[in-house]
Amino acid sequence: MADVGGWSTIESDEGVFTSLIETLGVKDVQFEELISIDADTIRSLGPVYGVIFLFKWTKETAGARPEAPLDGTYDPEANVFFAAQTIQNACGTQAILSIILNNEQPPSLPPIALGTELSTFKEFTSGFPPDILGEALSNSEAIRSAHNSFARASPFADETARPDEPSGDAYHFIAYTNVNGTLYELDGLQPHPISHGVCGDFAVQVADVLRRRVERYPEGETGFNLMAVVKDPRGRAKEIGDAETLEREERKRGAWEWENTLRRWNFVGFIGEMMKGVVAGKEQGGGKEYEAWVEKAKGETQKKLERRS
Incomplete structure (x- = not known):
């Protein structure tokens, strides 16, 4: 950043x-x-x-x-x-x-x-x-x-x-x-x-x-x-030999580290390239197939909106 x-x-x-x-x-x-x-x-x-x-x-x-x-x-x-x-x-x-x-x-x-x-x-x-x-x-x-x-x-x-x-x-x-x-x-x-x-x-x-x-x-x-x-409860857990608490807290720390890594990562470029690949794959099958795919996606979105309403 x-x-x-x-x-x-x-x-x-x-x-x-x-x-x-x-x-x-x-x-x-x-x-x-x-x-x-x-x-x-x-x-x-x-x-x-x-x-x-x-x-x-x-x-x-x-x-x-x-x-x-x-x-x-x-x-x-x-x-x-x-x-x-x-x-x-x-x-x-x-x-x-x-x-x-x-x-x-x-x-x-x-x-x-x-x-x-x-x-x-x-x-x-x-x-x-x-x-x-x-x-x-x-x-x-x-x-x-x-x-x-x-x-x-x-x-x-x-x-x-x-x-x-x-x-x-x-x-x-x-x-x-x-x-x-x-x-x-x-x-x-x-x-x-x-x-x-x-x-x-x-x-x-x-x-x-x-x-x-x-x-x-x-x-x-x-x-x-x-x-x-x-x-930090890990210190006390180590002192008394509480393996269950120690394992739980270590898992929590691992999850925090992974989530913080994801926060720092900008996925916009990755998503853009992925969408380009999807579109390119659809276009290889001909324009009609691509249009049908777009219309299907629009229909599914409309159904979801109706269900929410």
Whole structure:
């Protein structure tokens, strides 16, 4: 994919996010998709560093108000890594880093090994206000290159789309994590980190906050995705000799690697050449046979449309 200095859109996918942080040097951490918002499901994943919530952004439900958020309270004095969102398409990676960089030394969980790249970035930006930190993040060539390496390859993608150009529904990522005993909501579109109070049981508390957020939407809205940031279960499986878990996780990693390879591959040329071969084969049988083949295809398409109707 051509790298023209912009940030490309990447998918909200556990394999993409896991491979992204590993590309940046983070070790022993992975992402797990959550299919329900309940404490037991979150606890079942083992040590959980935080969750990333993807939702359809609307002015009415986002809660971007200068005086107070719709839920929780602004904490401008919070001692957390918090970057303002200054560019389009990077909110997923920004939410990821909001959890990873705030859990280098968590009080009750195994520490996250950041690796050289992110450790250097965190040290360099220590003490930066959110707006300057957002600019530093957007200008990090290493983070941007890692992010863009997981964008779908397509000759039709516009990697430099303007944020003020309409492009259908807008989706946004935010992070929830426990920092120094407080549950924080870290949203780069907000002016400050949002505190949801003392964090006793992270799973219970974050599930309650997320349910309240989902309830702001009309009944039947399904434009949400939730992922947990957890410790890689393979290490524990090796320690206790859990061959079944280890095999399952290795299969999962293999599937992620294959899917990420497909994302980077541009199939347009292959499909074009394949269609040329099909058409050439039909033409060899004479024009009438080719026309009959086209008409048959049109008829099958029309039947499918009628059945859907």
